Amino acid sequence: MGEFDLIARYFTRPVRRAALGVGDDCALLAPAPGMQLAVSSDMLVEGRHFFADVDPEALGHKALAVNLSDLGACGARPLAFTLALSLPRVDEPWLAGFSRGLLALADSHGCELVGGDTTQGPLNLCITVFGEVPAGQALLRSGARAGDDIYVSGTLGDARLALEALLGHQQIAPDLLAATRQRLERPTPRVALGLALRGVASSAMDLSDGLLGDLSHILQASRVGARIDTSLTSALMAHRNAVADPELLRQCTLAGGDDYELAFTAPPVQRAAVAAAAQASQTPVARIGVIEAEPGLRLVDGQGRPVENRYASFDHFG
Template sequence: MGEFELIRNFFAAAPCAQGGEGVALGIGDDCALLAVAPGEQLAISTDTLVAGVHFADPCDPFLLGQRSLAVAVSDLAAMGATPLAFTLALTLPTVATDWLAAYARGLNAMAQDCAVRLIGGDTTRGPLTLTMTVFGRVPAGRALTRSGARPGDLLCVGGPLGDAAGALPLVLGQRQAAPAVAEPLLARYWSPQPQLALGQALRGKATAALDISDGLLADCGHIAAASSVGLQVVLDTLPLSRPLVDFLGLEGARAAALSGGDDYVLAFTLPPADLTPLQAAGWPVHVVGQVVAGQGVALLDAAGQDITPGIRGYQHFPETP
């Protein structure tokens, strides 16, 4: 099967590739064309997933299709953007039609859940690698960024932490668990749900935001650096799911929440006056700390003592001493 036949059979005919609002021209030409309304800006982000690094190989291609798009769309949520479209650069060691069909189904399912359209990409031969570029729209000047946190703000997250990291021993076949424990953890790993609606609700309220991909402590470090502030995380306030605690125990669950990564939950800073209205409106806002003068991220126990661990999250290229 040739490159163009592959694209035509598995991707161009998918419902998510049929155009829609904001897509003036989709798959079929040298470039796609996006239409952004006056007064809006285009938000763009690229994510690459490599077999054996970001996901187990082999794995279920349907689940991989969902995950590969969700983790990219989560960046749009972190900016408060509304999804428009995405491209897929797919590197394959071989053309396996059953694998491609299942992957395309998973990709399409997540694309329709997120209301985002496939508008093009590329296919090449090589080690299995998936690169997504996502495009969204946001009112001019209203995008959430990492650089606006102020001392006195609350540090918040948009839901339970650590479930995806807790699922990793299950994904790798290292451990087993009862369905009531395994299924919700595996769902958080394979089908993370980008917090698009929450990100949009935070526009004009949150002073800084990002999505948690490498662990709470590591990612909050980006907000601290960009905003030139310090962040304090209080250990006892971490939102943890019951399946995670049942599977790893309290200490293991806390470790997964702090540095495990792959949550794709929003972390954001918020003026105290905005907390109650957001919670009253039903948004999943959990306070886990505060913004202070200073720099860096500290983990505090219930007595306010600094218990910051040495390892704060995942790094592809760890810093050398």
Template sequence: MSSHSKSLGEFDLIERFFKTGANSLRTTADSAIALGIGDDCALIRPPADEEIAITSDMLVEGRHFFAGADPELLGRKALAVNLSDLAAMGAKPLGFTLAIALPMVDKIWLEAFSKGLFAASYDYSCPLIGGDTTAGPLTISITAFGSSPTGKAIRRSGAKAGDDIWVSGTVGDARLALAALRHELNLPNADLQNIAHRMHQPTPRIELGIQLRGIASAALDVSDGLLGDLRHILKQSQVDAEIQLNQLPKSITLQKQGIGIQNQFAASGGDDYELCFTAPSTQREKIHTISKILNLPLTLIGKILPKKDVEVRIHLLDASGIELSNSEAAPFLNSFDHFAS
């Protein structure tokens, strides 16, 4: 980690909670990291004929996670949400940096946080290679690096009219867990336990992203709400979409709720970290094969349409195939706004 203008206490913090774990992983990671923690910069040696993918995410206490959140789960999630971005582009993780602001040096909190952070780091062979620490409101910022074969990264701009629209796993559980924790609805404790991991321990779909190279025409990860995030693909690709609302994949726990809550949470809940992707209909058999190989449901939820108006549009169809009016569709098209009150 950067060493200028540092106090001895900060050096000790880095050495005790971050450097040891980072170095232990580097002995098993591949040779993409030429130099890790200990210098002014880390050095990444790109694999031959591959491009580097870079992504950053920030988690702020009280905005992205509850005050007093379990630090071990928080450490794991902080890295997982960045790895999810790499997955969306079909990139293999190489390493990450961590910048963290701490209101105080709490050794118990740091031990738990670093445990969760390095658990995810080990699981996805993504070593910590640098970063920074400072005093301040609890804020966690991670930058992750990955690579994919040159020209094979899955972008948001490749969707074409006629393409299928798919989503991995199920959507809406993280929002349901949040609603229960906020006391917006009553959820039996057993049901909350069944879905809490979707909010606290998301699974980045790294292997899926890699398998989709050359198959998906566009992709992104679902972080702020499925349909709101899908709109990013539509804008980048300059196309419209048709979505069958009743086809959105939902867990058994979410299906216990009223149909209105089911559809709203699945469509716009956010924090799912599943992959939404488009692909030509000729790729359906390959996608079903990938689903079997990974033991991961991949659900066809709609199709890409030619863009008709100045603004891109998502046409939502009900179970009878009838398009919802603008007012009926509005609740399903919202997404999380990081600057909204």
């Protein structure tokens, strides 16, 4: 099977919303009047972002999910994406599983595959995703202000626990591994919440490298600091009761990575609006701290006592 047969069999479907899809030199997109186009690219590399033996259907899901998560963090509605794929060889069962997982998530968000590239080489997936957002309404990292509440959606840390187990750093029960592995391999992009937070949140981003490290980007972009209550973040791990070591619990929830939840800020007057956005999008949201004028990130426990910040973020060249 050659390159063009591969594209035709696994990645070409009738064009729906785009003006022109797979098979020409370019795809053509036409954002609606008054809309800006939100664009994000993520590259996934074997051994770095996924294990060689990962289920291809889960990988197809995750490759698009991490990109949709960026759209969610901007409050953009998904429109379309391109896929560039480097494969060691044409493995049809793998391609069938991968495209099934990819396109199922794409369909559930009305996000159309409009183009891309395939080539031979070490396994590498690069997706560029396009969404639309009314001009001036995108959620940015730079809008947090002193006094704003800090929120996180969903759960934190379960994906990291699965990763620690898969790397052999932790011994956990098989059913716990199965449950947490779902969070690692099939993250849920918070697109609906991002849309509901337009006009409500003052800043937002998605959590890919760990809460504290990612949050520091909001703090830098907004030139503010923050205080985080670690008793509230620890409570956000779905399987926290399976973690006896409080240090591991903090490691997973504060610096876990691969959560693909949204972290966002909003002024206290918006608390009812945040609750309404959470309900409208059927996404749990928890308040975990407060933005402060003083730069830096301060951790406290449930009684307000300082907690040392030893939780480094994941660095892709670390």
